[in-house]
Amino acid sequence: MQKKKSAPTMKDVAREAGVSLGTVSKVINHKPVGDEYVQKVKAAIEALDYHVNSYAQGLKAARTNTIAMLIPTTDLPFYGKLVYFVNRSLLKRGYRMLLCCTDFDHSLEQEYIDMAQQNKVDGIIILSYNPSPVISPDLPVISFDRYLNQNIPVIACDNYAGGELASRKLKELGCKKVVLMWEGATILNEPDKRRAGFENGCRANDLDYELCLFEDGHENDAFYKFIDEHINNGHFDYDGIFCVTDTLAFKIRTYLEEEKKLHIPKDVQLIGFDGIMNFGACGYTCSTIVQPVADMAEMAVELLLQDNTRIKPQLVCLPVSFAEGGTTLPA
Numbered sequence: 001m002q003k004k005k006s007a008p009t010m011k012d013v014a015r016e017a018g019v020s021l022g023t024v025s026k027v028i029n030h031k032p033v034g035d036e037y038v039q040k041v042k043a044a045i046e047a048l049d050y051h052v053n054s055y056a057q058g059l060k061a062a063r064t065n066t067i068a069m070l071i072p073t074t075d076l077p078f079y080g081k082l083v084y085f086v087n088r089s090l091l092k093r094g095y096r097m098l099l100c101c102t103d104f105d106h107s108l109e110q111e112y113i114d115m116a117q118q119n120k121v122d123g124i125i126i127l128s129y130n131p132s133p134v135i136s137p138d139l140p141v142i143s144f145d146r147y148l149n150q151n152i153p154v155i156a157c158d159n160y161a162g163g164e165l166a167s168r169k170l171k172e173l174g175c176k177k178v179v180l181m182w183e184g185a186t187i188l189n190e191p192d193k194r195r196a197g198f199e200n201g202c203r204a205n206d207l208d209y210e211l212c213l214f215e216d217g218h219e220n221d222a223f224y225k226f227i228d229e230h231i232n233n234g235h236f237d238y239d240g241i242f243c244v245t246d247t248l249a250f251k252i253r254t255y256l257e258e259e260k261k262l263h264i265p266k267d268v269q270l271i272g273f274d275g276i277m278n279f280g281a282c283g284y285t286c287s288t289i290v291q292p293v294a295d296m297a298e299m300a301v302e303l304l305l306q307d308n309t310r311i312k313p314q315l316v317c318l319p320v321s322f323a324e325g326g327t328t329l330p331a
Contacts, residue, residue: 008048016044067304068098068116070109070126076247077276078291079127082144085297086125093305095122106130123304131187142300146189147315154315155300156190162289162320163197164204166242166271169287169322171205173269173329175240178202181223181252182213182244190315191244194273198242210238223248224255231260236268246272249286253327270327284325292318 010028014021017040026033027041044050067090074080087097098121100112109130116124123140126133126148133148135141141152148154170178180198184191195211202209212226230237236256243249249272256262264270265287275290277283284290295318303312324330 008050010050012048013041013044013050016048017041063122064120065094066096066098066119066121067301068100068112068119068121068124070100070102070112070116070124070128072102072104072127072129074099074101078245078247078274078293081276081293082127082297085294086301089298089301093301095301095305104129110134125300125304129185129187140304142304144296144300145191146187150314153303153312154190155296155303156315156317157291157296157320158317159190159193159320160197162273162291163194163199163242164201165197165320165322166194166273166289167198167201167207167209168205169271169328170240170242170269171202171207173240173331175207175269177208177210177238178240178242179210179212179238180242180244181226181248182211183216183248184213184244185216194244220251220255223252224259227252227255227260234261236260236262239268241268241270243270243272246274246276246285246288248272249288249327253286264327265329269329271322272325272327275323284323287325287328288323290321290323292320 010021010024014024017024019037019040023033023037024041027038069083069086071079071083074083083099090097098116098119100116102109102112106129109128110133113124113133113135117136117139121139123142124135125142125144127144128146128148135148135152137151141148143152143154145156146154167178180195182195199209201207212223214222227236241249241252243252249270253264253270256268257264262268270286272286272288273291275288275293276285278285299316299318303316306312
């Protein structure tokens, strides 16, 4: 049996180019060296089909240029969009992403954290629903939307301002009585502030409101039952709805239109939260409070890779905006 040919090494490249091993190393690591040597080394690399083992190279330098991102799911549009922009921000800095989808499983999330640390990643970006993840204090970490500990910065949109903006928009568009439809995690996180912002905004704008609140994991029927109980003679008791996410807004809109034969936005105006686009980025799925996802991703990556910053901010809130998506009346 013919022995399998081993992959070329840096020594082979040096021999082919007729230069020292040190010169090859400088060219590969983009360090100053004469143009003549650069051309010789590049020609030898191409001739031998030599490939740099960037992982081994990173281990020698105590860096792997790999960042782990832990996310609950990519099945929902907001999470997928966040992953896309984080990956784009990493790529332009020469880093790779190790993507881990936890499926909201706390034990699986911890396994991914341990795996990432064992594989010597340079940092972790995490959106966690685990009450107590265990992460090495020596590893740089950035959290989206949730406080983990005093050493881990949190990146979020201004959820409070977003809730207040939703109430103000509904008031400006003529609503007299509104309801907040909310489904949320049992652990405290930044999106909880949407409720506080909305309630305070309603009070400040003298807008009559009620709350319809459920924890994650309930059936959609709970919201539908609430709607059924507030339909009288074909009319809904509320002329405005603020949903805590665009995903929930889509479900509520579908139920109101298809099951209750109400017209959106003529009979009921509806605002969601997140800024989810229709397929092909052709407009928003509903009128919505838009999270600046690209800016949030860029800020997370920038903070994570700032080695020379001794003290990092505990919380970074980025501004939100309102976008019309067909579920509110024209201003």
